[in-house]
Amino acid sequence: MTPILAVETLEVAFPGGRRNQVVKAVDGVSFAVAQGETFGVIGESGSGKSTVGRCVVCLTAPTGGKVLHEGQDPFALPREALRRHRRGFQIIFQDPNAALDPRMTILESVREPLDVARIGTAAERRDRALAMLDRVALSAGLASRYPHEISGGQKQRANIARALVPGPKLIVCDEVVAALDVSIQADMLNLFADLQREFRLTYLFISHDLRVVAHVSDRVAVMYFGKLVELGPAGAVMAEPLHPYTQALLSAEPEPVPARLRNRQRVILKGEIPSALSPPGGCRFHTRCPIAQPECARIEPAWREVAPARYVACHFAGTPASPAATRPAVPAA
Amino acid sequence: MGREHGTSAGRTPLLSVRDLSVVFDDGERRLQTLKDVSFDVEPGEIVGIVGESGCGKSLTALSILGLLPRRNCVRTGNIVFEGRDLAGLSEAAMRKVRGRRIGMIFQEPMTALDPVFTVGDQITETVRTHFSVSRIEALDRAVAALASVGIAAPRQCVEMYPMSLSGGMRQRVMIAMALVCEPRLLIADEPTTALDVTIQAQIMDLLVELSSRTGTALLFITHNLGLVAESCARMLTMYAGQVVEDGPVEDILTRPLHPYTAGLLASLPRAEQRKSKLPSIPGRVPSPEEMPPGCRFGPRCTYAQPPCGEPQPLFGRGARHVRCWRSDELILAGAAT
Numbered sequence: 001m002t003p004i005l006a007v008e009t010l011e012v013a014f015p016g017g018r019r020n021q022v023v024k025a026v027d028g029v030s031f032a033v034a035q036g037e038t039f040g041v042i043g044e045s046g047s048g049k050s051t052v053g054r055c056v057v058c059l060t061a062p063t064g065g066k067v068l069h070e071g072q073d074p075f076a077l078p079r080e081a082l083r084r085h086r087r088g089f090q091i092i093f094q095d096p097n098a099a100l101d102p103r104m105t106i107l108e109s110v111r112e113p114l115d116v117a118r119i120g121t122a123a124e125r126r127d128r129a130l131a132m133l134d135r136v137a138l139s140a141g142l143a144s145r146y147p148h149e150i151s152g153g154q155k156q157r158a159n160i161a162r163a164l165v166p167g168p169k170l171i172v173c174d175e176v177v178a179a180l181d182v183s184i185q186a187d188m189l190n191l192f193a194d195l196q197r198e199f200r201l202t203y204l205f206i207s208h209d210l211r212v213v214a215h216v217s218d219r220v221a222v223m224y225f226g227k228l229v230e231l232g233p234a235g236a237v238m239a240e241p242l243h244p245y246t247q248a249l250l251s252a253e254p255e256p257v258p259a260r261l262r263n264r265q266r267v268i269l270k271g272e273i274p275s276a277l278s279p280p281g282g283c284r285f286h287t288r289c290p291i292a293q294p295e296c297a298r299i300e301p302a303w304r305e306v307a308p309a310r311y312v313a314c315h316f317a318g319t320p321a322s323p324a325a326t327r328p329a330v331p332a333a
Numbered sequence: 334m335g336r337e338h339g340t341s342a343g344r345t346p347l348l349s350v351r352d353l354s355v356v357f358d359d360g361e362r363r364l365q366t367l368k369d370v371s372f373d374v375e376p377g378e379i380v381g382i383v384g385e386s387g388c389g390k391s392l393t394a395l396s397i398l399g400l401l402p403r404r405n406c407v408r409t410g411n412i413v414f415e416g417r418d419l420a421g422l423s424e425a426a427m428r429k430v431r432g433r434r435i436g437m438i439f440q441e442p443m444t445a446l447d448p449v450f451t452v453g454d455q456i457t458e459t460v461r462t463h464f465s466v467s468r469i470e471a472l473d474r475a476v477a478a479l480a481s482v483g484i485a486a487p488r489q490c491v492e493m494y495p496m497s498l499s500g501g502m503r504q505r506v507m508i509a510m511a512l513v514c515e516p517r518l519l520i521a522d523e524p525t526t527a528l529d530v531t532i533q534a535q536i537m538d539l540l541v542e543l544s545s546r547t548g549t550a551l552l553f554i555t556h557n558l559g560l561v562a563e564s565c566a567r568m569l570t571m572y573a574g575q576v577v578e579d580g581p582v583e584d585i586l587t588r589p590l591h592p593y594t595a596g597l598l599a600s601l602p603r604a605e606q607r608k609s610k611l612p613s614i615p616g617r618v619p620s621p622e623e624m625p626p627g628c629r630f631g632p633r634c635t636y637a638q639p640p641c642g643e644p645q646p647l648f649g650r651g652a653r654h655v656r657c658w659r660s661d662e663l664i665l666a667g668a669a670t
Contacts (some may be wrong), residue, residue, distance in 0.1 A: 044529035045500075151617060181385035181556065186600035186611035193608070208529065215602035216613075238604050254559030254599055257668040258586045262563075268538060269531045272499050274413035 011064030087166035094175035096155035107143035119278030232310035346373035353410035381561035383569035436511035440523035442503035453491030501532035580653030595665035
């Protein structure tokens with residue numbers, strides 16, 4: 001069956017730095033997402049995860065490779081056809097404030113996609129927007145409010161309603177809960193799960209928060225510096241990460257449990273994410289990698305399937321980080 | 334209602350906050366934002382303050398530092414630090430404490446650093462404000478401070494402007510600046526929130542290591558319970574301008590006494606329960622205008638009963654304190670279950 005979304009050796013280069021220099025924000029990323037799946041993308045700032053998300057909904061044009069929606073290249077569509085087509089592929093951003101027009105009421109914002117698409121009569125569009133607000137648990141009383149009059153969690157609900165009204169098949173969720181407090185975050189993750197079942201949605205769920213991505217996703221991909229370093233079923237990747245970067249990310253995530261229940265080894269990465277203008281040669285992670293060998297600086301590791309459905313780009317995938325680089329996670333005395 | 338004094342086994346606390354209340358008064362409205370906040374910080378201790386946005390965590394830090402706007406802010410209560418009540422100090426006297434005896438680090442290192450001065454200028458300014466030393470001596474101290482926070486080339490770093498540093502480097506510079514005068518207490522307000530998780534781990538390790546090496550106490554404000562679990566000895570949960578729970582981190586994580594702390598712990602996604610429905614806390618933090626008269630958490634609490642309509646004092650339970658009269662009978666799930 002044709003996947004709802006396929007990304008094939010996607011490349012996005014931006015002009016940057018001095019003349020003729022380019023920054024490759026995304027450099028050869030491939031994956032496919034099945035209908036109804038939640039596909040998580042994990043990465044730190046600068047990894048290119050948001051750029052991938054923007055390409056998927058045609059907000060950024062790739063400079064190489066392809067995005068395929070149900071086998072079709074949306075960038076090849078004529079303008080008018082693309083406008084109709086992209087209703088099926090929506091995106092929700094991190095900052096609920098920036099995504100809503102401060103001069104529009106919540107109802108106007110949620111109705112706007114329908115107005116633009118000229119779907120139904122004005123009254124029908126209004127009813128549909130109100131129904132969607134109700135579905136995301138925003139009371140009718142809030143519909144006439146302006147964004148500054150409601151809370152961050154309520155604004156994010158309005159954004160969800162706005163993304164849902166055109167009837168999308170796939171939604172890119174880019175750090176949608178990062179700005180929210182934990183109890184509101186929990187509500188929001190529950191809402192995303194309910195909506196997925198009800199509307200048979202497919203999610204591309206982008207976040208830097210491993211715990212959130214692992215909770216909602218069926219499969220996860222880990223990005224580092226414009227490339228995928230690992231991909232696999234969420235449970236398996238969390239339980240047994242194969243790439244040293246995934247291992248480091250997992251171990252750096254602080255766990256809110258008493259010390260006696262913490263039995264993992266921490267891998268503290270040295271150094272910072274390198275400059276995008278001069279990516280390291282060979283494996284891009286070798287400058288920070290706790291198990292790097294000389295060949296890692298020269299030879300770029302191949303993307304390979306090391307176990308069924310588990311992909312990784314590392315010469316030494318599955319090797320535990322060396323003892324010198326790890327230490328038991330002990331709380332402060 | 335204050336908490337009883339002298340609970341801390343005979344030691345004199347470094348910082349002792351008692352019945353701290355803050356009221357904003359703009360002439361039209363009086364908004365009580367902090368109410369009867371009381372807690373201690375021992376010398377060298379690492380104490381975490383957790384709670385959601387709007388619960389008064391940062392306001393508590395600003396009150397201790399005397400950084401609230403004087404015009405429309407009324408602060409009452411005592412803030413005894415090194416035996417002196419900071420609440421009674423003049424602005425001039427407070428300037429000698431702030432930055433010298435109490436250091437501070439804020440969330441966003443880019444807004445806290447001045448973009449038009451070099452790193453060296455900014456650190457030496459701090460040193461020369463508090464010590465009568467030469468420029469050269471001050472610069473040497475700045476270089477030593479940068480080296481102590483793990484900056485590889487401190488001599489080059491002092492020449493640099495904040496914009497040419499990464500987020501993690503900027504936060505290291507902030508820490509160096511806060512620690513160059515060797516304060517006894519460091520208040521860190523969300524110091525890693527703007528950073529990536531691998532850089533966050535580096536910065537937290539650095540803060541904990543510096544605290545144990547120099548004996549500096551750390552008051553660590555965060556919404557991240559994981560960071561508190563891994564780095565603090567004791568934690569306070571704040572809700573709606575009050576401390577609702579206070580105790581050793583291990584005890585609280587194992588068995589929280591306040592339903593709000595338990596609710597925060599339960600709402601975190603867990604690796605072993607993927608795709609399950611997350612328990613959330615219904616409702617939201619009340620604004621100061623709509624503060625419930627009784628227990629402030631009451632309207633959102635699953636365990637609320639009629640007596641919760643009365644204001645709750647902070648009850649002492651050995652090393653622990655809790656603002657809930659039902660804490661004896663409630664068995665709340667901790668992070669372990």
